[in-house]
Amino acid sequence: GRHAQLATWLARDPRGHTVLDHLRASDVRLVPGSDTAERTSVAEATLDADGAATYTFDLLWNVPEVHLDDDLVVMHAGSIAATLRPGADAVAEIALAAREHATITYDVNARPSIMGTPAQAEPLIERLAARADVIKVSDDDVRWLYPHLDPVDAVRQWSQQGPAIVVLTQGSAGSTAFTSSGLEVHVSAPPVTVVAGRESRTETVS
Numbered sequence: 770g771r772h773a774q775l776a777t778w779l780a781r782d783p784r785g786h787t788v789l790d791h792l793r794a795s796d797v798r799l800v801p802g803s804d805t806a807e808r809t810s811v812a813e814a815t816l817d818a819d820g821a822a823t824y825t826f827d828l829l830w831n832v833p834e835v836h837l838d839d840d841l842v843v844m845h846a847g848s849i850a851a852t853l854r855p856g857a858d859a860v861a862e863i864a865l866a867a868r869e870h871a872t873i874t875y876d877v878n879a880r881p882s883i884m885g886t887p888a889q890a891e892p893l894i895e896r897l898a899a900r901a902d903v904i905k906v907s908d909d910d911v912r913w914l915y916p917h918l919d920p921v922d923a924v925r926q927w928s929q930q931g932p933a934i935v936v937l938t939q940g941s942a943g944s945t946a947f948t949s950s951g952l953e954v955h956v957s958a959p960p961v962t963v964v965a966g967r968e969s970r971t972e973t974v975s
Contacts, residue, residue, distance in 0.1 A: 771842060772798070773798065774798045774799065774800045775792070775797055775798065775799055775800065775803070776799075776800040776803060776832055776833055776835050777799065777800075777803045778803060778806045778810070778829060778830055778831050778832065778833070778856065779803065779804055779806050779809040779810070780804065780805070780806040780807060780808045780809045781804055782808055782809055784809040784811065785804060785806075785809040788809065789804060800833050800834075800835055801833065801834075802833030802834055803833045805833065806829050806831065807829060808827075808829060810826070810827060810828040810829050810830070811826070811827045811828075812824055812825075812826050812828075813825045813826075813827075824882060826882070826883055828849070828853060828883065830849065830850065830853040830854075830855075830856035830857070831855055831856045831859070832856045832859035832860060832863070835859075835863055837863070837866055837867050837871075839870065841867060841870065841871045842871055842872065843871055843872045843873075843874060844863065844864060844867045844871050844872075844873050844874070845873075845874045845875070845876075846860050846863075846864060846873075846874075846875055846876075846897065847875060847876030847877070847878050848876060848877070848878035848879070848880060849880055849883055849884070851875065851877075851893060851894060851896075851897045852883075852884045852885075852890050852893045852894060853883065853884075857893055860897065861893075861896050861897055861900065864897060864900040864901070865900050868900055868902075872902045872903065873900055873901045873902050873903070874901060874902065874903040874904075874905075875897050875898060875901035875903070875904045875905070876904075876905045876906075877894060877898070877904065877905070877906040877907070877910045877914075878907075878910065879894075879907075879909070879910040879913050879914060881913055887913060887914050887915070887916070890914065891914060891915075894914065898927055898930075898931070898932065899930055899931045899932075900931065901931070901932050902932055902933045902934075903932065903933065903934050903935075903936075904927065904932050904934070904935045904936065905935075905936045905938065906924065906927075906935065906936070906937060906938070907937070907938045907939070907940075908920040908937060908938070908939045908940070911923050911924065911937070920937060920939075921937065921945070924937045924945075924947050925947055927947075928947035928948060928949055929949065931949075932949065933948065933949050934946055934947065934948050934949070935947045940958070941958055942958065943955060943956050943957040943958040944956050944958070
């Protein structure tokens with residue numbers, strides 16, 4: 770029953786109108802000014818003979834003016850928004866301002882082809898991680914960011930540097946939550962049957 774808004778960055782061009790129509794149909798409320806970009810960002814996927822995708826990106830990321838109400842409960846950010854400038858700097862400042870009275874959640878969701886090298890992305894990711902209360906990060910994210918560290922050791926370090934809880938997802942191996950108090954809780958990934966058309970297969974998901 771709470772009011773929610775999406776701060777994004779798109780234009781009133783043909784692609785932008787397609788996105789805006791979809792958001793309206795889904796009853797998504799935008800922060801005013803979210804549709805004032807010069808052009809709408811594009812991600813183009815190309816499939817090879819095996820169906821594997823490669824991507825090319827033309828991205829513009831900024832943040833419209835966000836007014837933080839006193840009744841703000843949760844602010845969520847993630848992935849490209851936390852690392853692509855100039856918008857990434859605004860996201861970090863909003864998180865810092867909101868942290869006094871709201872829970873900050875952050876999904877790392879690394880995208881190496883957009884974020885540059887680990888050395889370039891690390892300070893930006895760690896900046897928002899230090900301001901977050903709840904973090905979700907995959908073992909693949911951690912291996913890319915810290916190739917010299919075991920993912921569990923890296924996440925343990927994060928959990929002692931500000932967040933209340935960091936959740937490490939490990940695919941079929943399940944997920945582990947690390948708290949600032951030192952508590953660690955592991956949850957197994959249950960096998961599920963994935964049905965696509967007339968074919969089905971059993972996978973383990975987390």
